[in-house]
Amino acid sequence: MLSNYKYIVEKLLEKLFRDYNFLSFFSPNLLTVLGLFFSLCILMVLEFFIFDPNTLLLIIVFLILLSGLMDVLDGYVARRYNKVSNFGAFLDSTLDRISDAVYAYIFFKLNLVNDIFFLLLLTGFFLTSYSRARAEGIGIEMKGIGIVERSERILLIIGILSIAFFNKTLSQYGIFILLLLTWISVFQRILHVYTSTSK
Numbered sequence: 001m002l003s004n005y006k007y008i009v010e011k012l013l014e015k016l017f018r019d020y021n022f023l024s025f026f027s028p029n030l031l032t033v034l035g036l037f038f039s040l041c042i043l044m045v046l047e048f049f050i051f052d053p054n055t056l057l058l059i060i061v062f063l064i065l066l067s068g069l070m071d072v073l074d075g076y077v078a079r080r081y082n083k084v085s086n087f088g089a090f091l092d093s094t095l096d097r098i099s100d101a102v103y104a105y106i107f108f109k110l111n112l113v114n115d116i117f118f119l120l121l122l123t124g125f126f127l128t129s130y131s132r133a134r135a136e137g138i139g140i141e142m143k144g145i146g147i148v149e150r151s152e153r154i155l156l157i158i159g160i161l162s163i164a165f166f167n168k169t170l171s172q173y174g175i176f177i178l179l180l181l182t183w184i185s186v187f188q189r190i191l192h193v194y195t196s197t198s199k
Helices: 002-017 028-048 053-080 085-109 115-135 151-164 168-198
Strands: none
Touching: 002 151, 028 085, 053 085, 053 151, 085 151, 085 168, 115 151, 115 168, 151 168
16 A cells, blocks of 8 residues: 555655765665665574563664665665666565564564464465565556555554553554454455456
8 A cells, every 4th residue: 555655755765865865875785685684683683682571672673664764765776876677676575575574473482473373474474475476477567456565564563563562462453453454465466366367
C-alpha cells in the first residue's frame, strides 16, 4: 500500500538533501549492504550480548530503523543519481529476505512467539515478497497489491516491539495481527495473479 505513496517519501528526501550532494558519492549497492549489516547487528545483539529487556528492545528498534533507512536511501540514490541497475534491484531484493528472516527471528528469540508462529511468520514474509517477484517476472504489475507490503510490515514490527516495551501480552496480539495481515497479502497477490492471467 505504501508503495503507492513512494513519491511523497522521495519528495521529502529531495527537500532534505537538495542542497547536499554527499549522497551522490554513495553506491546504492553499498547502502543495500549497510541495511543488511544493521539487520545482522540485531542477530549479534540477540545472541552475544546481555542487556536488560527494555534496553534490548530499544537497541533492536534503533537498528531496524537504521536498516529501514538504508532500504529507503538505496532506491532513492539509485533513481536520483541515475544509478539504477538490474543487479542492484536483484541484490536489494535478495538481501531484504535475509533482513526479513532476522525480523521474524526477533519475535522468537524474545519469546513473543512459539516455533509454529515463527515458521508461519517467516513463510508469510518470504511468500509476500516472492509472489510479487514471480508475478512481475511474468509481466504482471504488482505495485500496491497486498494490504501489507514490506514497508508496512517493518512499521508494524517497530510498533509491536515498542508495545512490548510496556506490555508483552499486548504485543503478542500485535504479532497475531501482523501474521494475519501478512497471509491476507499473500492470498491477495495470488488472487490478483489468477484474475490477471484468466483474462
